[in-house]
Amino acid sequence: MQFSRPRGTRDFLPEEMARRRYVEKVMRETFESYGYREIQTPVFESLELIAAKSGEDIVKHLYSFKDKSGRSLALRPELTLPVMRLYINELQRKPKPIKLYYFENCFRYEEPQAGRYREFWQAGIELIGTSYPEGEAEVIAIAVEVLEKLGLKDFELHIGSIGILRKILRESGVKEKEQGKILHLIDKGEREKLENLLKKLKISGENKRILLGILNLSGEKKEVVSKARELLKGRAALEEIEKFESILRFLDLKVQKYSLNLGIARGLDYYSGTVFEIYANRLGAQKQICGGGAYSLAGMLGGEETPTCGFAFGFDRVMLALEAEKEMNIDSKTHVLVVPVSESLLGDAVKISSIIRKSASCELDLMRRKLGRALAYANSEGIPFVVIVGDEELAKGCVTLRDMKTGEQKEIKLSELERIGEKL
């Protein structure tokens, strides 16, 4: 092989592409059925935008470069930032809510492993301009609906609330910046470092007890919510629980199976309210196939602050999860192969192919195969019908249509050929 693919990238062959396009279609149709409309942003953005709200670790994993004019650019590592940039640039004055969806490739410079590639695809939605619970609930429900439509069985939805955590921290006098650090430690599960930081920030024992108590709450809705209420009795964070509960009440109308985990923090500083993650457990280390929640980003990016929430599917992982679970026989094969019995009839075969294409996908044998070989080819490729173009039939204004499955043959008038697709 002279040239090989760049590390961590993939070529997609026709069969896999057919499966990917099918899944993509289900996602698009679901998003659109809720009124989301597709947008597209550039593959690269200014490095400042991408790096703005990101820590060192994230910048380290960017594909970044300078263009010929010395501008610092980066390939997008995700789509929430570009989409919000687009919103601020173009859509701030449009009627709310604004519903956007995307299906795009992203790039991260990481060591490839199972379910992790340097070029990967994300499909997601952003709901901008409303923070009513029915909106947030709907966003979560859409993610679940997609997976259900795809027939994925083995997945778990986990819901948490960064809003509650932030409220507790704010009540304890922790500034925004420190909140980020704390949430990061929570996300990583670094309990020891977390306790040290809390000590350093002089969080009172009572507040610490409440925070750690909340973090440990996970499981069934009723239990988690009532325990959280008890912990937060008489505190401002109680109102966050109430909002959380009303989101869940709306969610319950559409999704029954989920668990709560108030220890979910998600990695990024801009998450502010309800957050959720979906896992396909059989994928192992890279099991998270979807992540999202409510966040505040418009203000940080220089726009007018507005509530937003959304999610992104790790498209490639959704594919892996589906393929691990079931056979996906989705392929778009040619319907008809046109074969002339002799080279002198090639011209007729070309014309006949064009006629057939008005109603069915059709390929002309381009290898000048003999009839027997052509039938073998149709058979091995799973092409269900062969149209044989021969002198004898042409003299009668006909061609022979062969059903490859049954071996049945019949003569068809050229005049009927145009609508042949309806009969196959």
Next chain:
RNA sequence: GCCGCGAUAGUUUAGUGGUAGAAUUGGGGACUGUGGAUCCCCUGGCCCGGGUUCGAUUCCCGGUCGCGGCCCCA
């Protein structure tokens, strides 16, 4: 960034310190207008660089790529 395993026709593989077979795929023929069988022919390969050696596809080192794990995961 780190660790383990690996790399031989398009694919799956055998094998060797003296440059390699097989199966399968692909093209053609036996069969000059009828497929899934059979037989025959053809095409096609030792990841890259360095070292050891008379000689390396084989042994050693490095790289690249793949699979998987750690870190990380927006």
